[in-house]
Amino acid sequence: MTEYILPVRDLVVHPGLTVPVYVDNPTSIACIQSATREHQKLVLCPQHNWTYPTSVDDIFTTGTIGTIAQVLHMPDGSIHAIIQTTDVVNLSDINITDGIFSGTATPIAIFDDSTNEQTIALRDKVADALQTLSGQHKFKMEKIHAIINDYPMAAFVDSAIQLANIDTSVAVEILKMQTWREKLMALMEQLAILIETGRIESSINRRVQMQMDNGQRQAILQEKMRAIQKEMGDDDDEMDTLNLRKKIMKSAMPDEAKEKALSEFKRMRAMSPMSQEGGLLKTYLDELLSMPWDKSDAAPVDLQHARATLNSEHSGMIGVKERILEHIAVMKKTGKNSGTILCFVGAPGVGKTSLCKSIANALNRKYCRISLGGVSDEAHFRGHRKTYIGAQCGRIMDALKRCKSNNPVIVLDEIDKMGRDWRGDPESALLEVLDPEQNKTFRDHYLEVDFDLSNVLFIATANSLNMSSALKDRMEIIEIPGYTENEKLQIAREHLLKRAASDTGWDVNNIIIDDDAILHIIREYTSEQGVRSLQREIATLLRRSLLENDGNDVKTEFTINKIDELLSVHQNANMTNKIGFSARI
Numbered sequence: 001m002t003e004y005i006l007p008v009r010d011l012v013v014h015p016g017l018t019v020p021v022y023v024d025n026p027t028s029i030a031c032i033q034s035a036t037r038e039h040q041k042l043v044l045c046p047q048h049n050w051t052y053p054t055s056v057d058d059i060f061t062t063g064t065i066g067t068i069a070q071v072l073h074m075p076d077g078s079i080h081a082i083i084q085t086t087d088v089v090n091l092s093d094i095n096i097t098d099g100i101f102s103g104t105a106t107p108i109a110i111f112d113d114s115t116n117e118q119t120i121a122l123r124d125k126v127a128d129a130l131q132t133l134s135g136q137h138k139f140k141m142e143k144i145h146a147i148i149n150d151y152p153m154a155a156f157v158d159s160a161i162q163l164a165n166i167d168t169s170v171a172v173e174i175l176k177m178q179t180w181r182e183k184l185m186a187l188m189e190q191l192a193i194l195i196e197t198g199r200i201e202s203s204i205n206r207r208v209q210m211q212m213d214n215g216q217r218q219a220i221l222q223e224k225m226r227a228i229q230k231e232m233g234d235d236d237d238e239m240d241t242l243n244l245r246k247k248i249m250k251s252a253m254p255d256e257a258k259e260k261a262l263s264e265f266k267r268m269r270a271m272s273p274m275s276q277e278g279g280l281l282k283t284y285l286d287e288l289l290s291m292p293w294d295k296s297d298a299a300p301v302d303l304q305h306a307r308a309t310l311n312s313e314h315s316g317m318i319g320v321k322e323r324i325l326e327h328i329a330v331m332k333k334t335g336k337n338s339g340t341i342l343c344f345v346g347a348p349g350v351g352k353t354s355l356c357k358s359i360a361n362a363l364n365r366k367y368c369r370i371s372l373g374g375v376s377d378e379a380h381f382r383g384h385r386k387t388y389i390g391a392q393c394g395r396i397m398d399a400l401k402r403c404k405s406n407n408p409v410i411v412l413d414e415i416d417k418m419g420r421d422w423r424g425d426p427e428s429a430l431l432e433v434l435d436p437e438q439n440k441t442f443r444d445h446y447l448e449v450d451f452d453l454s455n456v457l458f459i460a461t462a463n464s465l466n467m468s469s470a471l472k473d474r475m476e477i478i479e480i481p482g483y484t485e486n487e488k489l490q491i492a493r494e495h496l497l498k499r500a501a502s503d504t505g506w507d508v509n510n511i512i513i514d515d516d517a518i519l520h521i522i523r524e525y526t527s528e529q530g531v532r533s534l535q536r537e538i539a540t541l542l543r544r545s546l547l548e549n550d551g552n553d554v555k556t557e558f559t560i561n562k563i564d565e566l567l568s569v570h571q572n573a574n575m576t577n578k579i580g581f582s583a584r585i
Contacts, residue, residue, distance in 0.1 A: 003065060004035040005091065005101035007047040012161065012171035013064050014154040015085045015110070019044070024078035025052055027099040032071060032081055034100065041065050043089060043105055046168050053101075060172050061091045065105050088175055111179045114153040122184035123156065129191040130160060133198070153180055157187060166190050204228055244285060252294035257449040261288050284386055287393060288447060292400055296407045296455060299364035301332035306362035313358045314351060315494055316487040320344075320480055324359060331363075336454065337407075341434045343415070343460040343472075346480030349530020352461040355480075356411040359459065366408035368399040376419035378429035383446035393446040396433060396453070407455035415471075416462035427471055434458060434474040482529025485522055491531050492518050492538065500539040504546065505553065511542070512557040520560045525567055541566055 006021070006028060013019050021044070023029055035042045045063030047053045066085035073079060087107040094103035113119050130147070147159045157180075161171050170190060177183045204227045248261045268281035306328050310321045324342070331337060344352040353369065360367035383394035392398075399410055418426050432438045439453035460475055483491065493515075501508040521541075526533040544566040545556055556562075 002102050003043050003105045004031050005043045005045050006031050007053050007059050008044050012046050014158050015087050016154045017085050019083045021081045029079050031100045056094045062172050062176050065089045114180050119181045260449050290401050292406045297365045297405050309362040315490045337457050340476040341458050343475035343477050345462045347529040349532035350480045356459045360409035366403035366405045368403050369411040369413050370395050371413045373414040373417040375426050378426045381429045383444040385445050393444050397444045409457045412460040415460040416464050416466045488522050489518050496535045504542040506542050510553050510555040
């Protein structure tokens with residue numbers, strides 16, 4: 001007969017017991033409700049993983065079938081059920097319908113030999129093992145005595161399994177055994193393993209305690225790890241160094257970098273594993289190995305895909321997009337990023353940064369943005385010498401490491417807002433990065449080896465041309481002019497309305513607004529070259545409408561009068577706040 005199956009975590013129960021089950025998973029609740037409604041029994045079946053199973057392989061094929069004695073529905077929607085188990089069953093022909101498991105349950109006969117002398121003797125042995133284990137793990141003795149003296153055989157075996165925290169797969173194997181003698185023997189074997197493991201751990205702890213040096217925590221951890229490896233027959237330091245050397249030898253780094261890494265590896269190996277300099281060298285080698293020496297995005301350049309991507313993500317800017325496509329065409333022909341570095345210059349909100357991200361999408365490459373606003377230390381780009389405390393590689397190499405690729409699109413955002421002070425001139429440090437003839441051998445101060453940046457596509461953005469002539473000479477300046485009213489209208493239709501609706505929780509189909517109304521917002525409530533203020537005003541319009549309709553996005557036609565009504569309230573509130581702030585000052 002087909003029975004409902006309830007997957008349970010870390011619960012292997014024998015027949016003849018009353019088991020409380022708490023479930024708050026909607027699928028598990030539906031399973032119990034279906035079995036109760038159809039007056040069927042329920043199979044409690046252990047599962048392999050922690051999350052709710054989604055396939056037949058996620059559950060064991062052995063479980064315990066029982067009758068649902070009581071079901072309590074809690075106020076929070078969860079269920080407390082009482083199951084009276086009757087038999088151990090094998091499961092076959094398991095099906096899943098809407099996440100609920102069902103299958104054919106075939107009972108496994110269990111021979112009751114609990115009164116046999118050998119079985120009683122084995123139970124006493126298991127009881128002694130539990131008492132020995134309780135001394136190692138500090139179990140409550142009252143619970144141990146209750147299990148030994150008062151529990152029937154099924155409850156005794158279940159409690160011993162749960163108390164010793166025996167693995168679920170082993171507990172299922174014990175559940176399938178057909179005599180209590182076999183079950184107790186298997187349980188005894190598991191308890192013996194746990195007792196011996198506890199003795200080994202105690203021996204390790206005693207050895208560590210004898211080697212403690214002034215209670216320093218780091219020394220304790222190192223000695224404990226060494227003692228564990230010695231108990232296993234391995235030398236942890238030797239294993240770590242051998243693995244690190246293998247990684248260096250297998251790495252794709254150039255010969256110069258590999259020679260440097262092996263030299264630093266020899267220095268590290270000669271030092272104590274607890275020394276501070278040894279830890280710094282280990283960190284340095286990990287940084288070298290994490291660099292994408294030979295990892296790149298190998299997607300071919302597709303001009304049609306690039307054009308479609310730029311047109312779908314940006315309206316207008318025909319001349320700018322054509323210049324970008326020309327650059328991509330040269331990349332496709334030459335197979336490299338030769339040529340000048342592009343620098344987009346324009347007022348805030350005209351789409352410079354988002355245009356850079358679209359270029360990365362068009363080329364199917366990784367994208368990383370480095371904000372340069374306020375940067376005044378050249379170490380941001382070149383890194384720090386590793387002899388300094390807290391030294392790390394520069395932001396260029398860090399970006400490559402995060403992208404896990406040696407040919408991403410890296411955007412140098414707000415390049416005109418870099419500073420200059422006594423710590424150095426970061427603008428001059430960028431000259432090497434942006435020169436295709438020099439960045440083939442870029443050397444970070446922390447890594448101290450050359451890295452080829454010629455595969456990286458650098459793009460800069462700026463609000464003005466307030467830069468040194470040398471820096472401007474490295475780049476091709478592409479000015480992005482402000483949008484016309486018709487272009488703003490098109491951008492609002494294609495992008496801003498959808499984005500504002502998503503930000504405020506509106507269904508975009510409930511927003512009815514004609515072109516004259518959008519132009520009214522542009523002319524009367526914004527005065528910018530970009531579209532940031534326009535998006536803010538549209539979002540304000542939607543928020544005010546939600547407030548009027550008790551938080552519901554009722555289908556609304558935003559006429560010019562409606563727009564003035566909603567936005568004037570917002571402007572008056574802002575004016576009142578400014579006047580109040582001035583009065584307090």
